[in-house]
Amino acid sequence: MTDAQRLFIGGEWTEPDGGxxxxxxxxxxxxxxxxxxxxxxxxxxxxxAAREAFASWSRTKPEERAAILxxxxxxxxxxxxxxxxxxxxxxxxxxxxxxxMQVAVGVARFRRYAKGALEPVEQGLxxxxxxxxxxxxxxxLGALAVRQPVGVVTCITSYNNPWANPAGKVAPALAMxxxxxxxxxxQDPLSVYRMAAALEEAGAPRGVVNxxxxxxxxxGEAAVDSPDVDMVSFTGSTAVGRxxxxxxxxxxxxxxxxxxxxGAALVFDDLDEAGLASxxxxxxxTYAFYSGQICTAPTRVIAQRGVYDxxxxxxxAYVGYMKVxxxxxxxxxxxxxxxxxxxxxxxxxxxxxxxxxxxxxAGGERPAxxxxxxxxxxxxxxxxxxxxxxxxxxxxPVVVVVPFDDEEEGVALANDSEYGLIDYVWSGDVARAxxxxxxxxxxxxxxxxxxxxxxxxxxGFKQSGVGRDVGSYALHAYSxxxxxxxxx
Numbered sequence: 215m216t217d218a219q220r221l222f223i224g225g226e227w228t229e230p231d232g233g234x235x236x237x238x239x240x241x242x243x244x245x246x247x248x249x250x251x252x253x254x255x256x257x258x259x260x261x262x263a264a265r266e267a268f269a270s271w272s273r274t275k276p277e278e279r280a281a282i283l284x285x286x287x288x289x290x291x292x293x294x295x296x297x298x299x300x301x302x303x304x305x306x307x308x309x310x311x312x313x314x315m316q317v318a319v320g321v322a323r324f325r326r327y328a329k330g331a332l333e334p335v336e337q338g339l340x341x342x343x344x345x346x347x348x349x350x351x352x353x354x355l356g357a358l359a360v361r362q363p364v365g366v367v368t369c370i371t372s373y374n375n376p377w378a379n380p381a382g383k384v385a386p387a388l389a390m391x392x393x394x395x396x397x398x399x400x401q402d403p404l405s406v407y408r409m410a411a412a413l414e415e416a417g418a419p420r421g422v423v424n425x426x427x428x429x430x431x432x433x434g435e436a437a438v439d440s441p442d443v444d445m446v447s448f449t450g451s452t453a454v455g456r457x458x459x460x461x462x463x464x465x466x467x468x469x470x471x472x473x474x475x476x477g478a479a480l481v482f483d484d485l486d487e488a489g490l491a492s493x494x495x496x497x498x499x500t501y502a503f504y505s506g507q508i509c510t511a512p513t514r515v516i517a518q519r520g521v522y523d524x525x526x527x528x529x530x531a532y533v534g535y536m537k538v539x540x541x542x543x544x545x546x547x548x549x550x551x552x553x554x555x556x557x558x559x560x561x562x563x564x565x566x567x568x569x570x571x572x573x574x575x576a577g578g579e580r581p582a583x584x585x586x587x588x589x590x591x592x593x594x595x596x597x598x599x600x601x602x603x604x605x606x607x608x609x610x611p612v613v614v615v616v617p618f619d620d621e622e623e624g625v626a627l628a629n630d631s632e633y634g635l636i637d638y639v640w641s642g643d644v645a646r647a648x649x650x651x652x653x654x655x656x657x658x659x660x661x662x663x664x665x666x667x668x669x670x671x672x673x674g675f676k677q678s679g680v681g682r683d684v685g686s687y688a689l690h691a692y693s694x695x696x697x698x699x700x701x702x
Contacts, residue, residue, distance in 0.1 A: 218248040219403075221256060221427070222410045224263030225420025231256055235429055237404055240306030240550040241541050241586045249403050252426040257395070257436035260424035264366040264393040265442040267421030272363045272391040279389055280331040285416035287324035290317065290409070297408055301376055304402030306550040306587070307504065308541040315503075320377030320409070326668075327385035330689050335361040341702065354702040361693035363391035364468055365444030368437045370458075371406065372449040373399035373552050374507045380406050383447045384413075386688035388422065392445075396425045397437040399450075401552050403427040435461070444468060445692070451607075452633075452677045459680070470681040470691050472509070472673060474607040475635030478628035479512035480650060482621075482641040483520030489662070490521065493640040494528045496664040497613060501536055501591035502547045506560075506611035509678075510636045512664065514604060515615040516627050522617045526575060526595045529613065533576040533591045539583060550587040551610055557587040560610030567594045567603040572614065599630050607633065621650065629655045634675030638664065657682070 218234050220227040232251030239246050252260075271279075290297060294317055302312035339357040346352040369383040380396060387394050398406035403425075410425045426433060434454075438446050438461045445468035448458050452474040462469050481493050500511040517525045541549035551557050557580075564578055577592030591611040597604050604614050618624040628637055637656040641647040644661075651659040657674040658666075666672075669685035683691045 219250050219407050221250045221252055221260075222407060222414075222423070222425040223256060223260045224266075224424065225414070228256070230428075232428060232430070235400075237304055237402065238553075239303045240552055243585050243587075246300070246303040247404050249400070249427050251428040251430065252433050254432045254436040257397070257426045257433055258440050258442070260395045260426050261366055261368070261437070261440035261442035263421035264395050264424055267419060268363075268365055268393045271393055271419060271422050274391070276331045279391065280328040282413070282416050282418050283324050283328035283331065283385055283389060286409075286412045286418070287321050287328065289412035289415050290321045290324065293408070293412075294318075294321075297377070297405065300408065301402075301405050302541060304404055305373065305376055306541055306552060308546050308549050311504065312541075316375055316377040316405075319375075320381035323378065323381040324385045326685075327389040327688070330386060330686065331389035333686060333689060335693070356700050356702050358698045360696045360698055361390070361690065362696050364692060364694050365392060366442050367392045367394050367445045367447055367692060368440075368443045369394050369396045370434060370437065370446065370448045370450065371396065371398050373401040374504045376402040376405035377409070379449055380409055382683065382688065383449075384409065384423065386683070387447070387692045388418075390689055390692045392692055393422045394424065395437055395440075395443065396423070397434055398425065398427050400427065400429045438462065438467075439465075441465075445470070447692075448472070455679070468694075470683060471679045472683070473635075473677060473679045474633055475509035475511070475674065475678050476514050476605070476607050476631050476633040477510060477512045477636050477638060478514045478516055478631065478654070478656075479638040479640065480624050480628055481515060481517045481521060481525055482624075482639075482643070482646065483518040484642040484646075485521060485640060486642055489640060489642050490524065490528065492662060493525065494532050496638065496640070496660075497529060498532045498536075499664050500613050501533065501611040505548055505551050505589065506591075507551060507556075507609050509607070509609075510658075510666075512638045513608065513613055514631070515613060516618055516624055517615055518624065519617050519619055522615070526593070526615055529593050529615070530576045533593055536591055538581050538588060538590060540586075548588075548591055548611060551589055552587070554587050556610070557589055560589045560608055560612060563603055563606070563608045563610070564592050564594070564612060567597070567601065567612075567614070570597075570601040570603060572597045572601065572603060577611075599627055605631065621646070625650060625653050629653075632677040635673075635678035636660065
């Protein structure tokens with residue numbers, strides 16, 4: 215497949231000024247398609263189109279916005295098989311992940327925010343009785359808090375999930391009456407154009423949704439610095455998030471940032487066999503889920519000494535059960551990482567861990583496969599919190615294990631990180647687990663689970679982000695609060 219994709223600007227499929235670049239399948243290293251390289255001017259044109267469309271879209275009835283989002287979900291579902299095939303080819307995800315966690319979640323998020331468009335945006339506040347004074351006569355003042363759309367939102371999405379991540383930004387932003395400019399990750403942008411086509415077919419007015427892609431830094435910068443952009447929603451690395459934040463600060467633009475993570479998994483020695491098995495399978499998702507390319511993964515295991523040896527042994531055995539290879543093949547658990555450059559980066563961290571004194575218990579060598587960007591699931595034990603492999607986000611199928619003695623030390627080690635996205639606690643004592651969870655400096659904590667409630671607020675403390683989304687919190691994130699006061 216070598217179709218040349220066009221940009222989507224102002225309701226028109228537009229030839230890119232910068233030509234096209236190849237999108238490569240991480241598993242086969244074959245060309246999936248040709249993605250458009252936008253110019254800086256074209257990105258600004260997209261923002262201008264979104265600005266022009268905002269006036270009318272923001273005033274549409276919520277029922278109309280809901281209907282468009284629902285119809286778009288119908289189109290995505292109708293083309294489910296083709297969409298999953300493309301997502302897999304672009305991202306290297308296993309079949310189960312491409313279908314169940316990428317396209318299916320993308321469809322579900324459009325359904326959720328079709329309903330979200332109908333959620334109340336006005337909240338009545340208690341009346342206030344004012345005595346006569348310099349501000350006027352005595353009277354009763356009523357008030358409403360009203361959520362209004364922010365305006366034009368730039369959505370910059372991550373490569374690890376080309377359906378769920380864009381859908382989690384675009385759908386709630388549109389539901390609230392914003393218009394959007396989507397700048398997908400350069401590695402797998404073709405799925406996002408499919409999403410735009412679904413919205414077009416569903417009846418989204420011209421300019422409400424715009425998609426611009428490219429490998430050049432200028433493309434992303436233009437999507438942030440355009441004077442027509444009111445807000446930037448970004449998922450990606452903390453380093454890039456800082457640069458975006460600096461630009462947004464100059465223009466006082468609103469921000470929603472979901473950045474890096476180094477999830478701590480505290481495992482206490484009061485677990486029974488079932489509890490220990492739950493911890494092992496939960497931590498093991500680091501290897502199986504997007505090949506470790508996920509910021510919420512429990513990559514930093516902090517294990518109490520009483521359970522340390524058993525946990526390391528069981529994690530090593532767990533790695534041994536995992537089939538690494540072609541993500542399309544039945545039984546494959548660990549597919550490739552996104553690119554050769556990223557494979558080399560992950561491998562360099564494993565080698566760094568060796569030099570720092572970590573013990574390589576499993577993995578550590580490149581799988582013997584002819585093609586594809588594969589990294590062996592790797593377990594590094596006997597680590598300390600000052601090691602770079604413990605402190606820095608590797609974003610690959612690598613787990614590090616640090617021992618601790620008592621609860622105080624475990625909590626201190628978990629919090630000794632610049633990140634704070636999602637941490638985890640495994641304990642047979644539920645009271646202890648919740649007590650520890652409240653002490654962790656992270657935006658979310660999983661207690662004896664790696665599962666997520668998709669109505670719970672999602673976002674990070676510290677260097678892991680700014681703001682919260684998911685569920686109704688996403689609707690709040692893409693809105694401004696306005697106070698309306700009157701005298702009764």
